[in-house]
Amino acid sequence: xxxxxxxxxxxxxxxxxxxxxxxxxxxxxxxxxxxxxxxxxxxxxxxxxxxxxxxxxxxxxxxxxxxxxxxxxxxxxxxxxxxxxxxxxxxxxxxxxxxxxxxxxxxxxxxxxxxxxxxxxxxxxxxxxxxxxxxxxxxxxxxxxxxxxxxxxxxxxxxxxxxxxxxxxxxxxxxxxxxxxxxxx
Numbered sequence: 001x002x003x004x005x006x007x008x009x010x011x012x013x014x015x016x017x018x019x020x021x022x023x024x025x026x027x028x029x030x031x032x033x034x035x036x037x038x039x040x041x042x043x044x045x046x047x048x049x050x051x052x053x054x055x056x057x058x059x060x061x062x063x064x065x066x067x068x069x070x071x072x073x074x075x076x077x078x079x080x081x082x083x084x085x086x087x088x089x090x091x092x093x094x095x096x097x098x099x100x101x102x103x104x105x106x107x108x109x110x111x112x113x114x115x116x117x118x119x120x121x122x123x124x125x126x127x128x129x130x131x132x133x134x135x136x137x138x139x140x141x142x143x144x145x146x147x148x149x150x151x152x153x154x155x156x157x158x159x160x161x162x163x164x165x166x167x168x169x170x171x172x173x174x175x176x177x178x179x180x181x182x183x184x185x
Contacts, residue, residue, distance in 0.1 A: 129154045137165060 033041040033048070040051040052060075133150040150172075152161035157176040163169065 127156055131159060131161065135163075137163075137168070139167065 030042065030044045033043050039053075039056070042049045042051050131150075131152055131154050135148045135150060136145040137148045138144070139146050146165045146167065148163050148165045150161050150163045152159060152172075154160075154176070159174050159176060161172045161174070163172065
């Protein structure tokens, strides 16, 4: 028989001896009601108590400590999982913003590339040009068409033309506005 079991049996026996009257304790009545599975039900003055061996009590305390530690670990794991979920949401938001930024930068890149091509094309055009053309003018007095030569210099978008034929001459001052067609408009 183990030492803690003997200790508990000694206590139960003393309680029983007190109840029989061998060891009087100020009129208390004590009786052992059941002794199954190493536990004892003891009735003292109408109150029922459970008497367990010390080893069983230590095991119960150890199980309670292990349960408390497991609950603490579970709370820590839940907290960590919640933190991971928040970080995952933040990373997904960052990824969406990064994708949108990448799309915008690609649009800007293609726009700047088109702008650079336009500047190269404009730079390739001559700033000062000489323009010439031929045409016809109606002489209302004689009701006939007369050939006309149109010549003149042009600087940028401004032009000055002189027209010459056998009977008349003159000049025209004008501007050049390029019309560009775009499929977007």
